[in-house]
Amino acid sequence: MKQIVIVLLMVMVAVSANAFDISYSKDIENELEKVVAENDALLKKIDAKLLKEDKNTILEKQEKYKKDKNRVMNKYPEAEEVLADKIVYVDNRKLKGIKGRKNVAGARYAASDFIRTIIPDVLGEGEDLKVLYVREDYGADQEKDDDGNILENVDIKTYSYSVRIGRTLYGQPVFDSFASVDIDADTNEVISFDLNNWKPVGAIDETALKTLKKDMLKKTIDKRLDAQQKEHANVRHVDVKNVIMGWVFDETGDALEPAFVHYGTVDEEETSGEILEKKYSFLEMMEGSTGNTGKPLDEKAQMLSDDETATTSAESENPDKSIIKEE
Amino acid sequence: MHKFIVTLSLLILCLSGAMAWDRYTNDTEYLIGTYAFQKIMRYSFSVASTSTVTLETMNTTGDTYMYLWSNTECRQVARNDDGGVGLCSKITASLRPGSYIVFVRSYSSNAAANCDLYKNGVKVINQGRYSGYKLYVGTKNAETRFRTTDLSAGSNTYCLLLNSSANLIGYNDNYGGLGSMVVAAEKPSYFIIGAYSDTTEGTCKVRYTADNNLEYLALCGNETRHAVSGNSFDDHFDSGSYYYGSVLASREWMFRGSNRMSYADGVDLVYIHAHGGWGSFTSEDEVGVDFTHPEGSAGGGHRTNYKSGDLEYIAFMTCQTVRIESETTWGWLQTRGWQSKYNSDGSITKGFFDGIHVVVGYHSNHHNVSRAFLDHASYWYEAKYFANNLDGGQSIWNAWKNANKSATDKTQHWLWCPNVDLGETSSIYIVPQANESLAQSHSTDYKLGDSNYYFGWRKSHYWYD
Numbered sequence: 119m120k121q122i123v124i125v126l127l128m129v130m131v132a133v134s135a136n137a138f139d140i141s142y143s144k145d146i147e148n149e150l151e152k153v154v155a156e157n158d159a160l161l162k163k164i165d166a167k168l169l170k171e172d173k174n175t176i177l178e179k180q181e182k183y184k185k186d187k188n189r190v191m192n193k194y195p196e197a198e199e200v201l202a203d204k205i206v207y208v209d210n211r212k213l214k215g216i217k218g219r220k221n222v223a224g225a226r227y228a229a230s231d232f233i234r235t236i237i238p239d240v241l242g243e244g245e246d247l248k249v250l251y252v253r254e255d256y257g258a259d260q261e262k263d264d265d266g267n268i269l270e271n272v273d274i275k276t277y278s279y280s281v282r283i284g285r286t287l288y289g290q291p292v293f294d295s296f297a298s299v300d301i302d303a304d305t306n307e308v309i310s311f312d313l314n315n316w317k318p319v320g321a322i323d324e325t326a327l328k329t330l331k332k333d334m335l336k337k338t339i340d341k342r343l344d345a346q347q348k349e350h351a352n353v354r355h356v357d358v359k360n361v362i363m364g365w366v367f368d369e370t371g372d373a374l375e376p377a378f379v380h381y382g383t384v385d386e387e388e389t390s391g392e393i394l395e396k397k398y399s400f401l402e403m404m405e406g407s408t409g410n411t412g413k414p415l416d417e418k419a420q421m422l423s424d425d426e427t428a429t430t431s432a433e434s435e436n437p438d439k440s441i442i443k444e445e
Numbered sequence: 446m447h448k449f450i451v452t453l454s455l456l457i458l459c460l461s462g463a464m465a466w467d468r469y470t471n472d473t474e475y476l477i478g479t480y481a482f483q484k485i486m487r488y489s490f491s492v493a494s495t496s497t498v499t500l501e502t503m504n505t506t507g508d509t510y511m512y513l514w515s516n517t518e519c520r521q522v523a524r525n526d527d528g529g530v531g532l533c534s535k536i537t538a539s540l541r542p543g544s545y546i547v548f549v550r551s552y553s554s555n556a557a558a559n560c561d562l563y564k565n566g567v568k569v570i571n572q573g574r575y576s577g578y579k580l581y582v583g584t585k586n587a588e589t590r591f592r593t594t595d596l597s598a599g600s601n602t603y604c605l606l607l608n609s610s611a612n613l614i615g616y617n618d619n620y621g622g623l624g625s626m627v628v629a630a631e632k633p634s635y636f637i638i639g640a641y642s643d644t645t646e647g648t649c650k651v652r653y654t655a656d657n658n659l660e661y662l663a664l665c666g667n668e669t670r671h672a673v674s675g676n677s678f679d680d681h682f683d684s685g686s687y688y689y690g691s692v693l694a695s696r697e698w699m700f701r702g703s704n705r706m707s708y709a710d711g712v713d714l715v716y717i718h719a720h721g722g723w724g725s726f727t728s729e730d731e732v733g734v735d736f737t738h739p740e741g742s743a744g745g746g747h748r749t750n751y752k753s754g755d756l757e758y759i760a761f762m763t764c765q766t767v768r769i770e771s772e773t774t775w776g777w778l779q780t781r782g783w784q785s786k787y788n789s790d791g792s793i794t795k796g797f798f799d800g801i802h803v804v805v806g807y808h809s810n811h812h813n814v815s816r817a818f819l820d821h822a823s824y825w826y827e828a829k830y831f832a833n834n835l836d837g838g839q840s841i842w843n844a845w846k847n848a849n850k851s852a853t854d855k856t857q858h859w860l861w862c863p864n865v866d867l868g869e870t871s872s873i874y875i876v877p878q879a880n881e882s883l884a885q886s887h888s889t890d891y892k893l894g895d896s897n898y899y900f901g902w903r904k905s906h907y908w909y910d
Binding site for chain 2: 253254256257259268272298
């Protein structure tokens, strides 16, 4: 049976370069010291279950922060930029429709402020924090009178909030970077957090991102498609993110499986066009192979940005056909 | 053809052997000793409408000890030592409609004597024989199983189990022969060995088995086997610590009648991934299973006086099974059949929570984010995270809601895509047991009438930007 295969390509490339220096004003020096002190105090309150290495990582960040701050302050004693420029973005317009008893706004702010506090270089130029979602954990327990009879009263209590915070750079989401913060609903204090998925500022190249041309990417993709592929392929979307994904679709529009899954990273010497070509050659191989072994032609295209990608790549290389059929 | 039939028969035998486990399959049974036993007196009666009943032993040369047990509620109503004349016992109680049984044993171990038994002033037993061997069983956990074996010829045991406060917590006549078996609903202290009748006294061995292993049952719907096994729940549960058979296709009869003792009530945790509705789910063969039907569901061993099975936790990866039907009232818990209740005539309608501690599931639809967004469907990850969280010692509820969070994060992690809604997790629980982890599965089971039998619910709701 002839199967029409449509390839949907989503190309998302983010680029990285060196972190930029951050200048601080004299006015905030004391404030920064205070923040560090507060961090130390806060760490003592953190759930004892947190892994020791997490604490060590944070402490290392704080030490680095202190050194950087001293270096900057020594070099630029006249620095005027203030930390206020790096304020957390909380869009209160998003709060409409939330029930009055839920202090979601407070949780959002507390979580964002916590991230800003605990990661000294959380935001650089062009960056902003974005709350991905807030989850409220709430409920009620039956109450009894002195005789043990269950009362009709229902006292709903909010226990905690879980806030997921992502980051944007020049309005584009910084893919693969988010923080998880759990907030006590009564005290608005952080009761646990997870920074395992937070990408440091230094991993992002703002210059390359600024110069990336979407049209050029589209043209390059089109150029790489041969006539046969063009019959069955439809490039629907090209965007600027740091991942490339593609899926093979059947004629009904159902996704059969990922054509490829790959994170993009850009070396400073290379242009975005070259990178795209290499990645596209990977796509081309996937499209040409109905068995979809998932093995890229270009080793460069196999560069994985982190362990998570490595896991995913391995899974896509060994799809369980029976499972795919069953689903 | 003949070979085919033989092969098929062997296959059925193998399958039935593999499937029909009980919660003690992987535990060691220990011998306490060999004991001579004598009759325990008993008398059964029913009450049609709420009324006061007085029971009294009289005219004995011995020392009676009397228990009044409700078969309907599977609980002791009252006990008494010397409330009657001399060393006789007497109980007066207001009884709800239901069936009851009175046990009379000798205060001292194996000190046989005779007595009359009166009910509301009417003699119902004339000079019946009573005795019983009172065996101290030491410090044991709830869920410990006691049974009599190796009975002498012609004998037949009838046994009671007492807790540390000397209250009756279960009884049994025969289980798999003429021997008796009782599982402790709470920490036991005494096992009373008696005979069924005057003519079946003899000797027996008493053995006990502690329920040291946690068992679980993983069930799939007609489209979800791979979500239960293979990359997800079953593969990530620590099989080195937990006993299980294998992932099974869910069937309605696994939750009803005697079958549930080998399935839903033969384990501590049941995990189900299937289609669902309010208080129900759809089995693999498309049969609806109403969990909250009072006569039809697994609910723990309180439905039997000897407590042979006991499910504590159940997780529904289904749509809306654990629906929080109202956030402002409590009546739905009883109407839906989760919570047992007293009816206006004093009778009891049993609910799903009759030994169950915590149920987790979804208040909303459970949305599976397919490979259109992920390399694998999100529920694969969700099942995996739930198993890992349980293994990590998280409470049932935290393991459940955090699994959903992690799966949501995983989704967003891939696409940074807003509004990926996997559903609102929810839980219904007995309040004192709300935060239990699997390690606490041996905590006391509560039922209607216990001071700790009151409920709560939790829900996770989230907003996207």
